[in-house]
Amino acid sequence: VVSREQLLRPPYGVVFYPPEGWIDQSCYRFVEPLVQREFVLDARPWKALEAVTQLESVRSSLAAAKPSLITSHPHSVFDIHGFHINLDGDDTRPGFRMFTLVSEDRVWGLRVVGAIAEQDLDEWLAAFTVPSRIDSSQRRYWLALDIAIEVRPNWQPPQQFSYGAPGALLALQWQLGTEFGEVDASPLIDESDMIGSAPASAYIVSYEVTKLQRVLVPGRLGLGAHCFVAQALCATRALSGEPSRDADVTNVRLCCVADLRQQPDAPELWRDVFAITEAHGF
Amino acid sequence: MGDVQQHPPGSVTFDTIDTRVIPIVFVPGVMGTRLDITGGVDWDPDNDGKMVLWATDLRLQIVKSLTSATPGSPIETLGDKPKADIRGNRELQIQAVPELAGPAIFPDPAPDLGAKVFEVYQKRGWGQVSWGFYGPILKDLQLKLNPSRKFPIRHPVWVHGYDWRQSNQDSGDKLVQKIAKVLKEHPTAKQVVIVTHSMGGLVCRSALLDGALPNVAGVVHTVQPSCGTPVAYRRFHSGATPTSLDGPGPDGKVLDWVASIFLAAIQGIRPREYAITQSGLRGPLQLLPSNDYPEMFLQMLLDDLATDNLEVVGGNSSTRFDDLYDVYALGKSPGIVPEPFSFLRRVAEGDLVTDEHTKRLRANLDRARKFHQRFRDPSVGNCHPLTFSLFGRGKRTDIFYDDIPLGLTPQARTLQGVSGDGTVAEASSQFRNARPPAQKTTAFPVEHAACFSNPDFNKEVLACVNQIIAKAKK
Numbered sequence: 001v002v003s004r005e006q007l008l009r010p011p012y013g014v015v016f017y018p019p020e021g022w023i024d025q026s027c028y029r030f031v032e033p034l035v036q037r038e039f040v041l042d043a044r045p046w047k048a049l050e051a052v053t054q055l056e057s058v059r060s061s062l063a064a065a066k067p068s069l070i071t072s073h074p075h076s077v078f079d080i081h082g083f084h085i086n087l088d089g090d091d092t093r094p095g096f097r098m099f100t101l102v103s104e105d106r107v108w109g110l111r112v113v114g115a116i117a118e119q120d121l122d123e124w125l126a127a128f129t130v131p132s133r134i135d136s137s138q139r140r141y142w143l144a145l146d147i148a149i150e151v152r153p154n155w156q157p158p159q160q161f162s163y164g165a166p167g168a169l170l171a172l173q174w175q176l177g178t179e180f181g182e183v184d185a186s187p188l189i190d191e192s193d194m195i196g197s198a199p200a201s202a203y204i205v206s207y208e209v210t211k212l213q214r215v216l217v218p219g220r221l222g223l224g225a226h227c228f229v230a231q232a233l234c235a236t237r238a239l240s241g242e243p244s245r246d247a248d249v250t251n252v253r254l255c256c257v258a259d260l261r262q263q264p265d266a267p268e269l270w271r272d273v274f275a276i277t278e279a280h281g282f
Numbered sequence: 283m284g285d286v287q288q289h290p291p292g293s294v295t296f297d298t299i300d301t302r303v304i305p306i307v308f309v310p311g312v313m314g315t316r317l318d319i320t321g322g323v324d325w326d327p328d329n330d331g332k333m334v335l336w337a338t339d340l341r342l343q344i345v346k347s348l349t350s351a352t353p354g355s356p357i358e359t360l361g362d363k364p365k366a367d368i369r370g371n372r373e374l375q376i377q378a379v380p381e382l383a384g385p386a387i388f389p390d391p392a393p394d395l396g397a398k399v400f401e402v403y404q405k406r407g408w409g410q411v412s413w414g415f416y417g418p419i420l421k422d423l424q425l426k427l428n429p430s431r432k433f434p435i436r437h438p439v440w441v442h443g444y445d446w447r448q449s450n451q452d453s454g455d456k457l458v459q460k461i462a463k464v465l466k467e468h469p470t471a472k473q474v475v476i477v478t479h480s481m482g483g484l485v486c487r488s489a490l491l492d493g494a495l496p497n498v499a500g501v502v503h504t505v506q507p508s509c510g511t512p513v514a515y516r517r518f519h520s521g522a523t524p525t526s527l528d529g530p531g532p533d534g535k536v537l538d539w540v541a542s543i544f545l546a547a548i549q550g551i552r553p554r555e556y557a558i559t560q561s562g563l564r565g566p567l568q569l570l571p572s573n574d575y576p577e578m579f580l581q582m583l584l585d586d587l588a589t590d591n592l593e594v595v596g597g598n599s600s601t602r603f604d605d606l607y608d609v610y611a612l613g614k615s616p617g618i619v620p621e622p623f624s625f626l627r628r629v630a631e632g633d634l635v636t637d638e639h640t641k642r643l644r645a646n647l648d649r650a651r652k653f654h655q656r657f658r659d660p661s662v663g664n665c666h667p668l669t670f671s672l673f674g675r676g677k678r679t680d681i682f683y684d685d686i687p688l689g690l691t692p693q694a695r696t697l698q699g700v701s702g703d704g705t706v707a708e709a710s711s712q713f714r715n716a717r718p719p720a721q722k723t724t725a726f727p728v729e730h731a732a733c734f735s736n737p738d739f740n741k742e743v744l745a746c747v748n749q750i751i752a753k754a755k756k
Contacts, residue, residue, distance in 0.1 A: 027322060027343065040323070040335060042343070058338055061551060064525060064543040065334075087330045087540075096334045111338055113331030 028144040029158050037114030043145050044100065046107040051100045052081050054107075058098065059083045068094070073122060077129050078102055082110075101128060101147070108147060127152070303471040304499060304751050305464050306423050306439045309457065310411045311480025311505075311731075312566055315443035316361070319354040322347035327412040328361050330540075337547035341555055341634055344548060348447060349562025349642075356443035360400055360409040367417060368399060373425055378402035380433050407460075410443025416479070419734035419743065423477065426744050427751075437751070440464050440474075444485060449564040451653055454488030461489070461497050473499040475750045476666075477743060480505050480706070480730065484568060484653075487665055491656055500668035500750030502743055503720075505730050508671075508713040509654070510571035511706045512579040513680040515610075518618035520692035521556045522546035527680065527696055553692070554620045554635050561643035564650075572654035573606050577709040582616035582685040584609065607651035611644050616685045619643050665716045668753060670746035673711035674703020674733060675725040681707050705730035722746070 028041040046054045052070065059067045065085050073080040078101040087095030095115065101108040116124050127150035134141060134148055141148040144158075317325040322343065326332045336344065346352055360368075368374050376383045378399045403409070408420060420439055427437040442460045444453040465471050476498055478486045483506030490498065507514075513528075522528055524546035550556035560567060571579055573595045580591040584601040591606055593599035603609055613621040620635045627633065657664040679702025684695045701708040712723050728736045734743075 029323070038331065038335075042340065044340065061547050062334075062337060062543055065540045085334065087334065095331060098338050109338075109340075111335055113335060 024145055026144070026158070030142075030149070032114070032152065035114065037112065037116070039110065039112040041144055041147065041149070042109045044107040044109045046100075048079075048102050048105060048107055051079075051102045051107045055081055055083070055098070055100045073099070073125055075101075075122075075125055075128075077133055078108075080125060099125070103130070106146075108145060302755055303434065303436050303438075303468045304754055305468055305471055305474045306427065306437050306747065307442055307457075307461060307464060307474045307476050308411075308416070308420060308423065308439060309442045309444075309476060309478040309482030309486050310416055311478075311482050312446045312569065314412050314415050314479065314482075315410055315446055316357040316412060317354045317445060317447075318357050319347050320352055322352070324357060325354075326357065326361070327541075328363050328414050330544075333541075333544045333548075337544040339548075341550070341559070344550075345558050345562065345634075345639075348548075348559055350445075350447045350449070350564045351562065352447075354445050354447065356407075356410040356445065358404060358407075358409050360404050361413060363413040364403070364408055364417060365400065367413070367421065368403060369396075371421070371425075373430060374403075374421065375399045376431065377424060377428060377435055383431055406438065407441035407443055408439075411441055415731060416441075416734060419477070419479075419740055422734075422740045422744060423747070427747065437475075437747075438468065442482075442485075446481065446565045447563050449649055449653060450481065450484040450568050451488045451492075451656075453485045453565065454492055454494075457485055457489040458492055458494045461494050465497060473497055473754055475499050475747050475754075476501045477747065478503050478506060479733070480507065481565060481569060482506075483508060487657065488653070490666055491662070491664075495666065498666055499754035500670070501666040502670045502672065502746040502750070503665075503713060504672045504739075504743060505674050505703050505706055505711050505728070505733055506671065506713060507569050507706045507710050509574040509576070509657075509710050509715065510569050511680070511702075511710050512571055512683060513705060513707075514566070514569040515571055515580065515618065516680050516683050516692065516696050517549070517553075517556055518560070519553055519615065519683070519685075520696070521551045521553045522549040523551070523693065526693055527698065554633060557618060557620045557643065558635055558639040561639045561646065564646050567643075567646045568650045568653050570610060570647075570650060571606065571710070572650075572657075574654065574658060574715050575606075575710065576714055577681075577707075579681065579707070579709075580616065580683050580685065582609070584616070588686060605651065607647050610647050613640075619647075660717075663717045665713070665718075665720070667718055668750055669713070669716055669720045670749070671711070671713040671716070671720045671723040672733075672739065672742055672746070673708060673713075673723065673725055674706070674728040674730060675708060676700050676727040677702060677704035677729050679704055679707050681709070703728060703730040703733065721749075 024043075029038060030041075031038045044051070044054070055070060059070060062085065067083045067085045070081050070083045073082060080099055080101055082097055082099035084094035084097040095113065097112045097116065099110040099112075101110055110128070129141075129148050129150075130146065131141075131143065131148045142151050143149075313325070313327065315325075316328070319325060323335045323339070324332055325336070325347075336347075339347075368378075372382075375396075379395050379402065382395055382399070411420075420441065423437070424439045427439075428435050440460070442457050444456055446453070461474055464474055474497060476486050478501065483503040486494075486501055486503070490501075516527070517523075520527065522545065524542040528546060529542055548559075550559045571591065575591060575595075578590045578592050582589060584594070584599065584603055587599070587601055589599040589601055589603075591609075594601070594603050594609060595606060597604045609616055610618050613619055619640050622628070622635045622637055622640065623631065623633050628635075678698050678700060680696055681699045681701060682697035683692075684690075684697070687695065703711065708725070712725075713720055724742055726733070726736060726739045726742070728739050733739050
């Protein structure tokens with residue numbers, strides 16, 4: 001019997017389970033360089049019943065680009081509708097396709113740049129399913145926004161993710177295959193400088209790095225020799241002239257630079273990272 | 283890359299040391315720099331696929347990606363289009379790598395030399411900008427200012443790509459650094475010549491105020507919205523209107539239409555969508571007509587009195603207003619800051635405007651006011667002493683917005699004329715308020731974004747650059 005975790009573990013990248021209360025706001029971009037194709041999966045805040053109407057609204061906003069009519073596509077899990085646009089005037093190989101994947105209570109948007117022949121389309125869409133429908137097989141899946149996507153060879157996985165909780169945003173970014181002889185906090189310092197140098201008038205409430213909380217050294221989390229986690233807290237600051245108010249921690253940006261090639265304990269690893277974040281601000 | 287180079291093989295002229303190197307720095311306009319945006323799709327006007335992804339994204343994701351607080355930086359790598367152009371142009375290759383000049387010795391350039399060619403242009407920032415917009419002028423500047431097979435290259439062309447979402451003052455600060463970097467790369471060079479397109483003119487003028495002046499021999503501004511332009515105001519009332527006011531017009535090609543549609547979908551075709559999309563765009567908000575806009579572009583009711591922008595900034599309006607940015611900051615027309623609806627109405631209408639958007643928009647309008655205020659200080663110049671200004675004329679352009687009549691659509695309130703380039707009105711792009719006055723201002727029948735597709739326009743840019751170089755050498 002193959003466990004759900006085993007099925008959902010891709011050969012690279014990580015499977016990431018956000019902590020309770022955090023909503024995955026990531027824009028999942030997958031690149032297939034060999035076939036010059038890129039697709040984006042996102043969650044659409046639409047009701048299932050109005051998905052086609054909303055899709056039609058997107059389609060009609062691009063009317064001058066001569067989009068096709070919306071058609072439905074057979075699928076074992078989702079109710080799928082979509083349209084396409086020929087970016088280069090080639091009628092036989094649409095350069096852009098947009099779909100809505102609809103379940104009973106959720107709607108996802110799926111957009112593809114790059115050609116998929118019409119006869120291959122249904123097979124391509126069959127790679128999208130939900131974890132509960134995965135049966136025992138040799139296939140591997142990427143879990144994104146509660147959708148399981150069958151991993152194909154030579155994909156470039158997404159490298160940036162963001163998670164929202166009320167009043168807070170957590171952004172994760174990682175680089176694959178980077179190895180460090182020693183802890184290098186420069187990505188965080190660059191980021192901190194960028195935020196810290198913003199003039200106070202940047203916003204009514206501007207973000208300011210109050211302190212570099214700490215850099216957790218490799219090994220501390222059991223992340224392995226090439227991993228470290230750095231953390232900074234950003235607090236709100238009232239503009240001069242406004243009534244002063246207590247600084248609240250509203251934004252934490254957690255920068256991770258690590259070799260994240262899949263390790264057997266990857267899911268637990270990332271839960272640990274979040275536990276630390278929560279302890280320091282939430 | 284220094285100025286002292288090895289003699290290349292083949293019959294070329296080569297000066298071992300040349301003290302007359304004057305690099306060119308090109309500064310693109312708004313949206314002209316390709317951007318890698320954290321958590322979003324790359325901004326790459328050369329890539330239709332990327333742009334259609336933008337156009338079909340969720341509005342709030344677009345707003346997030348187009349907010350200056352979201353980290354982003356120019357894409358450095360050369361795209362497919364510049365690579366193809368460079369591959370197909372032997373002279374461009376040789377100017378980057380003189381060793382390629384000797385065909386008898388290198389009939390088939392070694393692959394590493396080909397990579398070196400790309401490396402040189404990438405280092406100069408050529409990958410940072412949209413090649414569709416700027417390829418023609420970059421090639422013209424590089425090839426026509428530098429005689430064939432004469433080394434070292436006296437006028438290497440560099441590009442200052444920048445994050446156009448940020449304030450033009452911040453981008454100007456980075457330009458100051460870029461110029462210093464370019465001069466360091468060419469140790470015998472004392473100054474650079476700057477060529478700007480559109481909003482790049484504001485970036486450049488800000489840099490001149492912030493320390494770049496001694497390092498700049500002269501500036502050629504092209505289609506610069508020196509004090510903003512009315513279309514930037516009107517779209518807050520109409521939204522982007524790709525099939526009418528903002529469309530490419532009856533002579534537009536199919537691809538122009540497609541690009542126009544994608545851009546409008548990104549910006550927002552409904553006024554409130556447009557406003558929240560603009561709210562975090564510090565640089566583009568500095569394209570609203572400033573207090574220096576020299577002609578009447580806005581007629582309006584303020585404090586129940588009919589007035590116009592010239593009366594307001596001149597202090598003659600009998601209203602409490604004497605600054606256009608205070609007008610813009612109003613929650614109702616003629617203001618451009620949409621007020622959030624009640625929660626129930628927001629849900630019912632699917633409206634997205636929140637307090638956060640309105641606060642951000644007002645803060646960035648204030649930033650725009652301060653940005654342009656710096657150019658009004660009579661004790662200092664507001665441009666380089668040796669400035670040339672090229673602008674567009676003859677294209678359907680917003681010149682006036684009448685906010686007074688009741689019951690009219692924003693389209694019906696808008697007056698378009700041909701005194702502009704389709705985007706920037708002549709009143710602004712002529713740069714009439716240049717202090718000291720521009721050396722020369724010249725009109726061309728060019729469209730704003732496509733001005734460098736006109737060979738005569740590019741020829742004039744080169745002529746202006748040559749005049750600056752000639753003066754600098756004296």
